[in-house]
Amino acid sequence: MEPRRTLYEGKAKIVYETDDPGLLIQHFKDSATAFDGQKQGIIANKGVYNCAISSVIFQLLEKIGIATHFVEQLSERDMLIKRLEIIPVEVIVRNIIAGSLSQRTGREEGEPLPFPILEHYLKSDPLGDPMINEWHIRAFGWASDEEMRFINETAFRINEILVPYFEERDVILADYKLEFGRHPEGVLLGDEISPDGCRLWDKATGEKLDKDRFRRDLGRLEESYEEVWRRVCQA
Numbered sequence: 264m265e266p267r268r269t270l271y272e273g274k275a276k277i278v279y280e281t282d283d284p285g286l287l288i289q290h291f292k293d294s295a296t297a298f299d300g301q302k303q304g305i306i307a308n309k310g311v312y313n314c315a316i317s318s319v320i321f322q323l324l325e326k327i328g329i330a331t332h333f334v335e336q337l338s339e340r341d342m343l344i345k346r347l348e349i350i351p352v353e354v355i356v357r358n359i360i361a362g363s364l365s366q367r368t369g370r371e372e373g374e375p376l377p378f379p380i381l382e383h384y385l386k387s388d389p390l391g392d393p394m395i396n397e398w399h400i401r402a403f404g405w406a407s408d409e410e411m412r413f414i415n416e417t418a419f420r421i422n423e424i425l426v427p428y429f430e431e432r433d434v435i436l437a438d439y440k441l442e443f444g445r446h447p448e449g450v451l452l453g454d455e456i457s458p459d460g461c462r463l464w465d466k467a468t469g470e471k472l473d474k475d476r477f478r479r480d481l482g483r484l485e486e487s488y489e490e491v492w493r494r495v496c497q498a
């Protein structure tokens with residue numbers, strides 16, 4: 264399957280059309296951005312690590328019965344995916360207080376939540392992905408009630424799989440972002456699951472192994488992505 268026209272170029276990925284109108288190629292780049300694109304940089308080999316990590320996790324989820332857009336990994340940086348109509352609602356799953364939740368509530372980063380929680384954000388670069396709730400989603404028609412019920416249930420099912428999966432690899436999955444899209448087969452999990460969109464902390468030391476190292480200038484960027492890749496893909 265060869266890449267044809269560029270359908271979309273984002274901060275960390277390029278999506279190409281293929282000769283099959285139902286299939287796209289998701290290409291993973293090394294570029295990283297944070298704070299609505301105000302901070303930009305390169306993390307060497309990030310694309311290779313994220314493509315491999317995402318491929319392993321999508322296959323794990325598929326095996327357990329979660330439908331995703333993943334078809335196959337084509338090369339180091341390229342993943343064949345099903346074309347989705349992306350639902351413009353980003354779902355954040357949180358197990359431990361961190362990032363914007365810590366700022367909004369004044370609670371310490373690292374405090375476990377009594378149970379996993381979900382948040383919803385509008386996927387809109389010009390608006391800076393504002394937080395929204397299910398009333399907004401319903402009133403603006405971003406997703407149907409039935410789709411949201413399915414998405415929320417699926418997000419919790421994914422969490423039940425991923426928390427122990429990372430735990431077995433001595434990684435704490437503090438929080439992460441999911442995106443879903445419409446497909447003739449139903450609503451499928453899309454995008455990627457990688458250290459770009461997850462907070463992953465080493466269980467023994469608490470060391471951050473994710474994009475927060477870039478956001479917060481903590482250094483050892485490539486090493487951290489490589490470490491997650493090693494624990495997920497080489498274990």
Ligand code: UDP
Nearest residue numbers: 355361362363364438439440459460461462
């Ligand atoms: N996240 C993401 N894309 C976004 C916003 C958040 O992948 O546009 C991920 C982020 O990496 C973290 C989780 O979602 O794992 C929760 O992020 P948070 O709301 O704390 O925002 P942040 O602190 O990243 O601004």
